[in-house]
Amino acid sequence: MIEVRKLRKAYGGGALAQTVLHDVDLSVRSGEVLMLVGPSGSGKTTLLSILGCVLTPSGGSVQLAGHELMGVPEASLPMMRLRYIGFIFQSHNLLPSLSALDNVRLPLLLRGWSSGRATAESTELLESVGLRDKLVCLPSQLSGGQAQRVAIARALAGRPPIILADEPTAALDAHTGQGVMETLTRLAHEGGHTVVVVTHDNRIFKFGDRIVRIEDGRITEDTAHANA
Numbered sequence: 001m002i003e004v005r006k007l008r009k010a011y012g013g014g015a016l017a018q019t020v021l022h023d024v025d026l027s028v029r030s031g032e033v034l035m036l037v038g039p040s041g042s043g044k045t046t047l048l049s050i051l052g053c054v055l056t057p058s059g060g061s062v063q064l065a066g067h068e069l070m071g072v073p074e075a076s077l078p079m080m081r082l083r084y085i086g087f088i089f090q091s092h093n094l095l096p097s098l099s100a101l102d103n104v105r106l107p108l109l110l111r112g113w114s115s116g117r118a119t120a121e122s123t124e125l126l127e128s129v130g131l132r133d134k135l136v137c138l139p140s141q142l143s144g145g146q147a148q149r150v151a152i153a154r155a156l157a158g159r160p161p162i163i164l165a166d167e168p169t170a171a172l173d174a175h176t177g178q179g180v181m182e183t184l185t186r187l188a189h190e191g192g193h194t195v196v197v198v199t200h201d202n203r204i205f206k207f208g209d210r211i212v213r214i215e216d217g218r219i220t221e222d223t224a225h226a227n228a
């Protein structure tokens with residue numbers, strides 16, 4: 001589902017160019033949950049942003065579902081993102097004036113879904129993350145864990161093949177973070193989504209099928225998880 005070959009990313013140009021990803025190779029299968037770990041500044045967010053069609057690569061090849069990203073004009077990235085990617089952020093990033101239901105509905109309406117179909121799909125997704133009774137709640141009326149589960153439902157809306165999460169449990173206590181990861185990995189495995197989670201939180205490493213470590217823009221370790 002994700003095929004990265006000799007990926008290079010540099011910020012800036014000319015004499016000031018700084019290469020932050022060097023010849024990164026990475027394949028992630030459909031239905032696989034990959035934990036991407038490494039020290040601060042190692043390039044995790046940059047890599048996730050390229051996979052998420054937010055940043056363009058500087059060199060090499062990146063294929064999402066067989067679709068090459070290298071050379072795609074920046075103006076086309078939002079369409080690619082809408083088609084292939086669901087994002088989960090460190091803080092839930094829900095729109096504060098919209099109910100849980102409307103937060104999940106929005107990306108479907110952007111994809112051109114009818115209102116009725118978007119409501120039915122969003123309701124089903126919120127049920128699947130255990131929030132059937134919170135549909136009309138505003139984000140401010142939800143706990144941190146509940147809000148993050150709405151964010152999971154939103155990322156899954158439209159069933160994009162790839163789900164990317166940058167430190168999704170960083171703002172949560174350990175117990176709540178585990179619950180959020182359980183929900184995410186269960187839905188990923190059920191729906192065959194490919195999931196990449198950036199995390200520092202070693203208590204959630206166990207939810208990954210695989211752990212990939214990145215240091216100074218290079219992959220230094222790639223281990224299948226023993227509990228699989």
Ligand SMILES: Nc1ncnc2c1ncn2[C@@H]1O[C@H](COP(=O)(O)OP(=O)(O)O)[C@@H](O)[C@H]1O
Nearest residue numbers: 011012020038039040041042043044045046047
């Ligand atoms: N927009 C940017 N412009 C220039 N340098 C950047 C930018 N974003 C990140 N960097 C640099 O790229 C390197 C990797 O950053 P990042 O991908 O955010 O790492 P991580 O998420 O692992 O902490 C760091 O040295 C950082 O300073």
Ligand SMILES: [Mg+2]
Nearest residue numbers: 041044045046
């Ligand atoms: Mg980061």
